[in-house]
Amino acid sequence: MIAVLLRLKLRLLGNGMTRSTWQLVGTIFALLYGLGVVGMIAVGLAVAGGQEIAVDSRATVSVLLGAGATLIWVLVPLFLTGGDSVMDPRQLIPYGIGRRQLVLALVLCGLVSISTVLTLLWQAGHLLYWRADPAAMLAALVMAPVTLGMLSLLSQAATTAASAWFSGRRARDLFAVLGVGLAVMIWPITTAVQNSFDTLAEALPAITAVLAATPLGAAAAVPADVAGGDWAAVGLRLVIVVATMAVALLVIRAGLLRITERPRPPAASRSAGRRGLGVLGLVPDRPWAAVAARALIYWMRDPRYGGSLIVLPGLVAVAVMLHLQTQADWTLYGLGLLVAFMLGFGISADVSYDHSAFSLHVTAGVRGVDDRLGRAVALLTFAVPATLVAAILPAALVGDATAVVLTTAVSLGLLLASTGISSLVSARFTYPVPRPGDSPFKQPPGAAGRTMMVQLGSMLVMAATMLPELVLWIVWTLAALDWLVPVLVAVTLLKGIGLLVLGIRLGARVYDRHQPELFQQVSD
Incomplete structure (x- = not known):
């Protein structure tokens, strides 16, 4: 069943591009733009890998890029595309697919995207970035598929949760208000962080340390910890990654349970109690x-x-x-x-x-x-x-x-x-x-x-x-x-x-x- 859904995802994507010229043009444009940006980052990482750079400086770059990739995987599908509309779980309800199979299929289908291609390109640069230390390079190689799986799980968890619990009008309005509040607070937060340090160079290590202790940068921080010989930190990062993946799986499972087995009953119509034409x-x-x-x-x-x-x-x-x-x-x-x-x-x-x-x-x-x-x-x-x-x-x-x-x-x-x-x-x-x-x-x-x-x-x-x-x-x-x-x-x-x-x-x-x-x- 999982293989069938993967083939279905590929077939639907292909049909969508052949049916719509604009879809094909947009996909090609997005791919070329992403390859240009991520390609420059990957080349820069590969070049920097052959230079003598302190482990702390390398860790800062790795963690910041890893945190950025995680945010892109979570926020772009959630706020720009509204999730994977091609593999909407509601469309699969009549087929009686088992929950475990459906969870695994959705996560794997999430990897069939432009984001995966760009992430693999970034990970190739990240691997070469640590080539000066064989142990760190091996850690980067091992963490690459783990990171990709975690990103897909986080992305699917975010979109499934939004579809299951926050698809109503009130929830959307609440998210909009929160988005405005975030936009308003970005400037004072950035200013406060900047004012807390004399220079940006002083602020980056502190920011890196915080991000590395969260799901945003924990996976990307493992090679740096291996290079520094801090095995306790390596263990902590792995615990954070595993716990993040486990929580994401639970969120996906609960969201699918809500969508496929316990759908929200339609709200009762209240129009009958209203009188008059309003604005009309x-x-x-x-x-x-x-x-x-x-x-x-x-x-x-x-x-x-x-x-x-x-x-x-x-x-x-x-x-x-x-x-x-x-x-x-x-x-x-x-x-x-x-x-x-x-x-x-x-x-x-x-x-x-x-x-x-x-x-x-x-x-x-x-x-x-x-x-x-x-x-x-x-x-x-x-x-x-x-x-x-x-x-x-x-x-x-x-x-x-x-x-x-x-x-x-x-x-x-x-x-x-x-x-x-x-x-x-x-x-x-x-x-x-x-x-x-x-x-x-x-x-x-x-x-x-x-x-x-x-x-x-x-x-x-x-x-x-x-x-x-x-x-x-x-x-x-x-x-x-x-x-x-x-x-x-x-x-x-x-x-x-x-x-x-x-x-x-x-x-x-x-x-x-x-x-x-x-x-x-x-x-x-």
Whole structure:
């Protein structure tokens, strides 16, 4: 059965690449990029292996790289791809596979990935890094497959736990809040660690010692302990590794038990007790207003939309802390631009997020102009106030009235322009996104290449359209040329309004021409 599931994983991956050109392009791009980065690290390790370097210095490099590899194995599948959607345990429930076989199969299937190729490349460099000491090199060779198995177990444990116990809406919102808190605390934590030591070189040994005593760096620290003759430390590292693997196995087993044998019963519907139309009852009796109301409901209740909003307070807090540390005014001047850009980009996939609900627009005969206008109005309802706050308050703290006016105008112009561009992009280009009810971090198969190309292209177009204003705004911040202020305010706002209108009109035209194709694409 395990061999069958492994062949199934390979067959599904192959079919996904041959079915979608974008999937193939994205996979090749990710592989080449990873090989370039990890290849340089491996070459650097191999070269350093022939040099005379103290054991402590070698241990620092080994442990830091090992901890980084562990974090990548755990966090990338969890937050970027939402786990292995190809081998979802829920899809295997009807086949009655034994729990032990399923656990082993999932762990082995997790090794069929680009991450395994890159990890093996890093381990080859790590092996050569310790070639000056035969005993340490032998320890690195023995620990290589053990480390790879531990990484696969940790990755599977993280994704299984997220699917079994944290797949509900409240859990996702909690993770989002925790993510914002982590983003906010990264800067002060880093600053506090840095201030605790005179130089970074003094901080690294202490950081290495802590990481080596955790599952993040214990396996990578074994060769250094062997080279130093500290056999008690070697034993401790092995205990940590074995205990980590055992706990990961228990988590996977318990998660599969919850998923396959004790699934959570569906929540009772509470819609019957609610009365009234909510937001729909507050808008005018117009098609575009109904679309705007539905989009606002999505923004308030759908975590796939709300995820982009939750990130903004964390970015604002980080920018404020950065300003307090560096006293650089640009960190505050740029807040309005950052918020405007991210909010305007937020509706670039709104049609894709509709999924089967887009049939409401098709069957009701919603015109393109009503669809595009309604979605833009829904975004601007809260995006304009948010952009004003992000532009006015920080600029007022470090600048005068002129700085506030100019920064606000450029931010609003960027918001309007990016909203118009997104209105056209979302009607013309669709790509696979998490389905309604899925984790906002879950990436469907075949999404990598097309998602990357569409999003990157949209961002580049948005940046290109605002490039003249941004350049002049930067010139003003550096040279304080007052004659630029009225010119920039007028040009930025007028161009933003023009791009908004143009984007809605062109998006409406594309929408009307390709409505059936759009519905077929988002419903697949």
